[in-house]
Amino acid sequence: MTDPHSNGNGTKTPPTTTNAGIPVASDNESLTAGAQGPILLHDHYLVEKLAQFNRERVPERVVHAKGGGAFGELEITHDISRYTKADFLQPGKKTEVLARFSTVAGEQGSPDTWRDPRGFALKFYTEQGNHDLVGNNTPVFFIKDPSKFPDFIRSQKRRPDSGLRDNHQQWDYWTLRPESAHQVTWLLGDRGIPKTWRHQDGFGSHTYQFVNAEGNRSWVKFHFKTDQGIEFLTQAEADVLAGSDPDHHRADLFHAIEDGAFPSWTVKVQILPEEDAEGYRFNPFDLTKVWSQKDYPLIEVGKLTLNRNPENFHAQIEQASFEPSNLVPGIGASPDKVLLSRIFSYADAHRYRIGSNYAQLPVNRPKSPVHSYSYKDGASQILWNDPEVPVYAPNSYGGPAADPSRADNDEGAWQFDGRAVRAGYIQHAEDSDWAQPGTLVREVLDDAARDRLVSNIVGHVSNGVREPVLSRVYEYWTNVDAGLGRRVREGVEAAHGQTVDTTALDSAAVSSTTASV
Structure with a gap:
């Protein structure tokens, strides 16, 4: 492959710097505590890239701008309590859910049928607080380290000179990032343009952690298998619809629910025992890889059904915020580096796009009680505590206090060494981009x-x-x-x-x- 630091004529390009002109150590790897440890907050270049990237567009989403959604219900039909204590995943539980589907690179007015991955974001209004699962209709992604994300998205969007999208710059980026090959193969295949949002699978994509009532841990991937069957559009069909019916997917979902044809997905998980991770043939936390279903078969969990359209698109869909940081007890993060960065990045993007009090908006407000010292000032404040409730902690007046017995004490921790490194993922026996x-x-x-x-x-x-x-x-x-x-x-x-x-x-x-x- 061509050296990404060469400009093609034998000379080297200038070194990358921060916005303050300070040379940076890496364009590829974020600073982590060990090769599989958490992202370190003092990686100021990563924070600078992500924070500035989150503020590039006003007011639509930087990515996943064009979309639609609906409300429904998750019903748990099988027992997975041996893996997780998450209350909303216990047998017989029914939980209200909001789903939003979207394209990735297109703007608000772009056609639904452009070839693009589809966002598959879910908000579960559980009794333990909101749990968000922010995935796609593919089980993998283009990159494995978050420092590459702003560059990747910019390569897929419009050129600054002409305002046009450019296949050349897309392929320039992809071919310099071999790790993109798995996702690009999905993208250029049949599933790159689903017939409708109802006729596509969904994936949590990232690796998460399950914790059961005894404190035992396992790694998990979420799958949502469409009950309508996988159907797709050919490129020619999609091109016609892009001109004749640019809101094809949005209209299809709305009218299907309006007519009582409620779409549903069978929810399944793959479980990888904690002790298997180190020796598995692929690095299980690499977002460009899948786990073999021969090694770790799908386990059925329940049924997701969408049965209610929004009453106001702007208030309930456009202002909806989904963030991987919303993890209820029993579900935690993993050494997946892209997931760890999204835990910061998504909430930061919401604060910029819809205001610092975005969680107070009705569509984002949990159904469970909120006792927060963050309910104070800021733009668009619509809720506040009783004047008798202190605005600081600790206090002497009966304000809320943390209760370790109701939370995951170690918040889904895992073992790692404490060195700050830019090492990428630990290579496993069969790791390969190809x-x-x-x-x-x-x-x-x-x-x-x-x-x-x-x-x-x-x-x-x-x-x-x-x-x-x-x-x-x-x-x-x-x-x-x-x-x-x-x-x-x-x-x-x-x-x-x-x-x-x-x-x-x-x-x-x-x-x-x-x-x-």
Whole structure:
């Protein structure tokens, strides 16, 4: 792969600096306490990047701006109490839920049917407070370290000069980040454009931690399997709808619920015992990887049903805030670096976008009692404590006090060493950026799906991608699968009216370890 610090003519680019002009140590890894420890707050460059990135757009969301949603219910039909003490996941429990679906890169007015991952965000109004699960319709993502996130999103958005989206800059970024290959394979495949939001699966994507009543821990991934069946749009169908019905997905969900055709998803989890994590063949906290369902089968939990449309789109959908920091007792974070950064970043984005008192808005307000010293001043304050309640802690007047017996005392802690390092993830036996996307292409997709994948890639790459990025595109897909790389090159060069010589392409193929997904 081309050196990302080279400008292509043999000279080096200037060093990255902070906004104060201070050189930074890494564009790739955040500062953590050990390779699998938590993100350190004094990584000022990461905080600067994320905090400034969160403030780039007014007033729509920086990402996931175009979307829609509905209310419904989660019903737990199976017993997973041996894994978690979370009250809303106990057998027979029913919990009100808000779901929001979205595209990632598009703006408010963008078509629903652009090729893009779909956000799959859920807010559960539990008796222990709000629990949010902020995922996508794919089980993986483009990056594995949060320091790359602002750069990734900017590469997918509009150019600053023309105001146009640019396939060339997308591929420039992707081909310089091999870890993106798994998600890009999903994106350019059939599931890159779902027929409707009802006809897609959802994933928590990140690894979380379950804690049971005895304090025993395990790692968990959430899956939401659509009961309507997986259906998708071809690129041609999506292009027509983008012009004729740009709100196709939003309208479909609203009218389906209005007509009583309530969409539902079967909720399942994968459980990885805590002691298995260190020796598992892939790093289980890497967001670009999946856990094999052969190794850790899906366990059924319950049913998610959407049965109520919003009464006011702005108040209940546009002002809804979802944040991975909302974790109720029994569910915790993990060494997933992207998840750890989102615990800071999402709440910070909400404070900027909808105000410091965003949690007081009705759609974001928990159904459980709130006893908070944060209810004081700030923009859009709509709730306040009784004047007799002190605004500070500790106090002598009966104000609220922390109760360790009602919370996870160690807040989902895990073992790690205390060194501050920029080491990336600990490598496991079968970790590779190319293995899982290669397996997806060869073993999961059928011939027809592979043909559509090639067609989608060729169509996307043929639209403005030029050298030297074009050669890296061929190398990228050859590393995923040699046959796929050959077909992509043949298709692009045929589209450009060129003769294809695949000899060099064959010799450039990089072998990778085959992984079961």
